[in-house]
Amino acid sequence: MSGDHGHGDSQVNSGSKGSDTHKHKDKHKDKEHRHKDHKKDKEREKLKHGNSEHKDHSEKKHRDKDKEKLKHSNGSSDKHKEKHKEKDKDKEKRREEKIKSSHVDKPKKEKENGYVRDTSPAAIKSEPEEDNGFYPSPQHNKTSKREYDDEEFEYKPKKVKTEHDKKAKKRKHEYEEDEEEDEDIKPKKKTKDKKVAEGKKAKKEEEEKWKWWEEERSTDGSKWRFLEHKGPVFAPPYERMPDKVKFYYDGKPMKLNAPAEEVATFFGKMLDHEYTTKDIFRKNFYKDWRKEMTSEEKSKITDLNKCNFSEMNDFFKAQSEARKQMSKGEKLKIKEENERLLQEYGFCIMDNHKERIGNFRIEPPGLFRGRGDHPKMGMLKRCIRPQDIIINCSKDSKHPKPPPGTKWKEVRHDNKVTWLASWTENIQGSIKYIMLNPSSRIKGEKDWQKYETARRLKKCVDRIRTQYREDWKSKEMRIRQRAVALYFIDKLALRAGNEKEEGETADTVGCCSLRVEHIKLYPKMDDQEYVVEFDFLGKDSIRYYNKIPVEKRVFKNLQLFLENKQPEDDLFDRLNTSILNKHLQELMDGLTAKVFRTYNASITLQQQLKELACPDDSLPAKVLSYNRANRAVAILCNHQRAPPKTFEKSMQNLQTKIDEKQNQLSAARKQLKAAKADHKASHDDKSKKILEMKRKAVQRIDEQLMKLQVQATDREENKQIALGTSKLNYLDPRISVAWCKKWVVPIEKIYNKTQREKFAWAIDMAEKDYEF
């Protein structure tokens, strides 16, 4: 099968839907969706698993689910907030208790032994700064490692592997549980003494590349033993517009008070953005803006359409222009200031190591930019103050100081969580966190673990597939639904699809929350039977559109699920993510719906890399193959991007370059020919030299041309596909590392600096024969 059933016809879903009175559907319709082309369908086709046919069973009818739920009014956002407030106090009390107890029932002695000694702030602070500043110095490093060796400390480095070989293996197996072996354990069996003997610099480097993956993991559920940081960086306070920058109402200049002006500038900044043309955005903005106005302003300003923010907009444009035009010196100064801030606030100390913080800046106030048709777009995101922030750190660390004259909301010491600070955001009432960078131990370990879980799924996926196929025949509706949903999750890499509160967010769905209106069944379509067409908005309101032939039994089940339902009813009315995950948990420890995405993504990459392997390819061609494999995954996971605005142009530029190069090549070839003739005639050294030169030139140009052509292909195929997300979140980096090693491709061709930092563990541990 192939992609020829793709869609020049993106309206396919408007056919038989009959009445258009369902709000969900309407919402979808005025959206512009990003479409994918045939390629994608084709790729998907390739990627699916085998199938076979079974006979179908009849089934008892299911009851309709209570639809009232879907219909309650949603004008209750204020009520909602009140609720939040009231509950706040309660919540905090509860939490306090929780933390207290978690501290109490911890074996105190061990803990204190653990870190008072090892990670006292003083020990780290006293590190000589010249030592590149970032990392604890070698001396410290060594000391702490030695102390690590004391019994009962859990983060035992394995550098002393010779002595702790058993433990080393134990940990490995804990994770991998693979039939694999020891050969994985690398020969870094340096002895301590040897290390001491090594130069300071060497040791420094080693610390720079702390190999947390060679150490033991904590087993007691605590995420750290010691945590010290300086708290977040706050957004600078609002600066008034210069007087010359005027706001006009109804054509007349009007001076706004600071709060109203600030909010106005948020809007003014965005004037070029499509958001500001959307009704909901404008309505929400206007409503929140008015809250900042004085009563005088309120009575004057009664219509957003009469507001003119264009001078503000010009001002910001000029400002950013000016920034670009700044002299080198000025730019450097800013850079240095940023660097200083990063040094001071961008790192924390967690268990002996200086680790990079992911987002140490508090989100500045502004207008909420929800994705898709978000009902709250345009609302004011309020400024976060110290008294909104909860700090999390070690009791015995130097606590971060709030800015002068302010207080933190709370300082707590919860080592069951990984965040350093948190606050509650005012749009959805959700909690935001400050956490560590992906290169940190705490993130890396989790990431590694994620791929190990996916590898465990690999071992039992056949069994699970057999089982859900069996379940398609179940007498119970809920089991059939569960089985069909799981099939979609497995085959199509759909997300789980938690329920969401209606009216609070954009209307998007995942597998379990699919509605009748999101699929269409075609018993026959062209040369295929039992085709299901999916058309819905997924995470970030990215459209998922796909037509796939399914097994007859699945098809019949779907027909059954659709019986007597309205378009806005749930397709799987007897299923939700928690039911599904509970079931999965029983099938394999740690299995949840999202593991399938990870598994299928990684296994696809591995397969594709094998298939596309071509040993004789040039380096760029190999990289292209890799990108193609990556792309297959991105397509599977539906990772899309808006085609870059300059795409067409940049494609053209590239083509021009190619043409030029081609001309160059033919010119060089001519010259080579001439040189050959020359040499034949004279047979002297000089002509020989020239001949060689020309020959090399041709070769060089030819390579350059190839490279350009490959680049063009790659870019074209990438037009609306985003590779980054899968590379960063779904593909076991060890597959890529192994591939690089096998084909002698420098890892830099695949991962940039940030990515190499994130995947340092994989780069260090994967050998060329690594199997996912």
Place this chain on the structure above:
DNA sequence: CAGATCACTTAGAAGATAGTTA
């Protein structure tokens, strides 16, 4: 047991920077 809450991962867009070219 359903809904709320919390912590954490996954996501595309925007913004910043680096590299290239006119």
Place this chain on the structure above:
DNA sequence: TAACTATCTTCTAAGTGATCTG
């Protein structure tokens, strides 16, 4: 040497899923 553009980095929204709670 500015302008352009490709790539990297940051930002923060939007998911998942575990746990708590009434």
